[in-house]
Amino acid sequence: MMGFWHVFTRDVRLALRRRMEWFTGMFFFSVVATLFPLAIGPEPKTLHLMGPGILWVGALLSSLLSLNRLFEADAADGSLEQLVLSPHPLPLLVMGKITAHWLIAGVPLVTLAPVLGLQFGLTHEELFTLVLTLLVGTPVLSMLGAIGAALTLGVRGGGLLVALLVLPLCVPVLVFGAGAVEAVSAGLGAQAHVSLLMALLLLALLFSPWACAAALRIALE
Amino acid sequence: MRWFHYAAPQTFYGLAGAWIKPLAVLATAFLVVGLWMGFAMAPSDFQQGEGYRIIFVHVPVSWMSMVIYLAMAFWSILGVVFNTRLSGMMTRALAPTGAVFAFLSLWTGALWGKPMWGAWWVWDARLTSELILFFLYLGYIALTSAIDDPRRGDRAGAVIAIVGAINVPIIYFSVKWWNTLHQGASVSLTKAPSMATLMLSAMLVMAIAFWLYTIALVLYRVRTIILQREAHTDWVREHVRAHAPGGLA
Amino acid sequence: MNWTHIHWASWSDFWAMGGYGFYVWGSMAVTFLLMALEMWQARQARLHTLNQLQHLMELDAQDAAAAPAHTGSAS
Numbered sequence: 001m002m003g004f005w006h007v008f009t010r011d012v013r014l015a016l017r018r019r020m021e022w023f024t025g026m027f028f029f030s031v032v033a034t035l036f037p038l039a040i041g042p043e044p045k046t047l048h049l050m051g052p053g054i055l056w057v058g059a060l061l062s063s064l065l066s067l068n069r070l071f072e073a074d075a076a077d078g079s080l081e082q083l084v085l086s087p088h089p090l091p092l093l094v095m096g097k098i099t100a101h102w103l104i105a106g107v108p109l110v111t112l113a114p115v116l117g118l119q120f121g122l123t124h125e126e127l128f129t130l131v132l133t134l135l136v137g138t139p140v141l142s143m144l145g146a147i148g149a150a151l152t153l154g155v156r157g158g159g160l161l162v163a164l165l166v167l168p169l170c171v172p173v174l175v176f177g178a179g180a181v182e183a184v185s186a187g188l189g190a191q192a193h194v195s196l197l198m199a200l201l202l203l204a205l206l207f208s209p210w211a212c213a214a215a216l217r218i219a220l221e
Numbered sequence: 222m223r224w225f226h227y228a229a230p231q232t233f234y235g236l237a238g239a240w241i242k243p244l245a246v247l248a249t250a251f252l253v254v255g256l257w258m259g260f261a262m263a264p265s266d267f268q269q270g271e272g273y274r275i276i277f278v279h280v281p282v283s284w285m286s287m288v289i290y291l292a293m294a295f296w297s298i299l300g301v302v303f304n305t306r307l308s309g310m311m312t313r314a315l316a317p318t319g320a321v322f323a324f325l326s327l328w329t330g331a332l333w334g335k336p337m338w339g340a341w342w343v344w345d346a347r348l349t350s351e352l353i354l355f356f357l358y359l360g361y362i363a364l365t366s367a368i369d370d371p372r373r374g375d376r377a378g379a380v381i382a383i384v385g386a387i388n389v390p391i392i393y394f395s396v397k398w399w400n401t402l403h404q405g406a407s408v409s410l411t412k413a414p415s416m417a418t419l420m421l422s423a424m425l426v427m428a429i430a431f432w433l434y435t436i437a438l439v440l441y442r443v444r445t446i447i448l449q450r451e452a453h454t455d456w457v458r459e460h461v462r463a464h465a466p467g468g469l470a
Numbered sequence: 471m472n473w474t475h476i477h478w479a480s481w482s483d484f485w486a487m488g489g490y491g492f493y494v495w496g497s498m499a500v501t502f503l504l505m506a507l508e509m510w511q512a513r514q515a516r517l518h519t520l521n522q523l524q525h526l527m528e529l530d531a532q533d534a535a536a537a538p539a540h541t542g543s544a545s
Contacts, residue, residue: 152364167356169392176395215380270488445516
């Protein structure tokens with residue numbers, strides 16, 4: 001556990017020194033949320049209908065954007081190798097990095113979403129569901145994204161390649177996340193969706209640290 | 222351990238080479254019979270007229286696109302467990318054919334859907350899942366192509382193939398869920414209510430033909446990959462010397 | 471199963487496919503075209519590899535032949 005904690009606090013501290021980076025993620029999310037109404041027209045009914053989907057896709061793309069930074073800096077200065085060679089179990093250390101990444105890149109999205117949701121005319125209930133699903137879903141996105149980032153470490157075409165690899169895997173999260181808000185709009189409950197999201201979170205917690213650790217070892221050989 | 226004997230690239234090269242021609246001949250035979258059954262013998266469909274005949278290629282390519290991905294995951298797991306070089310080579314040999322079949326599944330599906338349901342594309346669970354499967358193939362190919370070191374590429378590809386395979390049922394389930402909740406097009410492209418036996422048999426024969434074709438082509442392709450990877454060995458040098466330039470088989 | 475019974479009255483019926491000709495033949499044509507392309511590409515890759523490896527071996531042979539002469543003159 002100490003290993004997890006050390007890596008986690010280190011990454012958070014480093015990120016706090018580079019505040020611009022998590023600003024960029026939030027900024028991107030806002031820009032995407034603004035682009036869609038510009039593209040599809042200001043008709044409130046349409047925006048209300050499409051809002052949950054647009055916001056979820058925006059969050060997905062924004063968290064993808066920030067993935068490269070997860071391992072790049074450490075790989076460049078050699079600390080990643082130290083991490084892999086350390087006696088602490090690598091999956092645990094990896095979880096430390098992923099959790100820090102989620103805190104820095106994912107949680108701001110969750111806090112920004114209700115504000116942006118107001119632009120789409122979402123009701124309080126819908127906004128609550130949106131925040132809840134993002135809270136449960138963004139960790140999964142971070143974990144899946146970490147696997148992609150580890151596999152493509154130092155590979156050309158990195159950013160787009162990660163997106164190509166990771167986006168298909170994120171489809172279930174997107175479907176259940178956006179679907180939950182739409183279910184609430186339709187007056188049906190979102191319990192099923194949220195339960196499924198939590199199941200995905202559990203599944204991701206169970207296997208992605210090991211997949212990511214394996215991917216890192218492969219990348220650093 | 223005869224299995225490990227055949228897992229050596231040199232032995233597998235010879236074994237694969239012996240099987241390609243027989244498989245190709247068998248595939249052609251099944252193809253000819255299947256096409257005859259499907260296009261000369263089979264009657265019209267009550268609802269879909271002659272247009273239903275697309276299923277004689279659509280169903281085989283769809284099945285193969287899924288079978289090939291499972292095969293890739295299988296070889297990847299073997300590679301992780303036994304650390305054999307051949308596993309990565311086989312997975313790489315399978316991917317292009319799988320991607321082509323996934324694309325063909327979408328193409329033939331669209332051409333089937335347009336006259337039947339009026340749209341080139343419908344967001345039903347199966348077509349959408351097939352599209353995502355196509356993306357998974359492209360992802361594997363992109364990743365393995367982008368990594369210069371072959372062994373690192375093999376291992377990275379294995380991870381993404383296995384992770385993808387675990388996700389495929391989840392993706393399919395979520396897309397199905399998404400589709401029914403949205404009251405989307407509830408068309409099921411493979412559910413022909415009661416197919417005439419002849420139609421079913423023709424489809425089966427075609428499916429076998431495509432399966433044999435796949436095995437033959439993949440074995441052919443893996444032999445080229447083996448030559449590239451094992452170029453430094455004596456047996457490859459001998460083999461290259463024995464095949465004149467300007468190319469024979 | 472009557473193997474000799476043919477469903478079509480004429481060749482033009484066959485090509486027309488009851489009005490669905492474009493879709494059926496569009497599917498069949500692209501399917502077999504792509505498969506043929508795949509086979510062709512696989513063959514090209516093999517020929518290219520064989521030629522390339524042979525070329526490399528020739529270069530190695532040249533280097534081996536040249537090396538003794540060089541070491542002789544270096545001393």
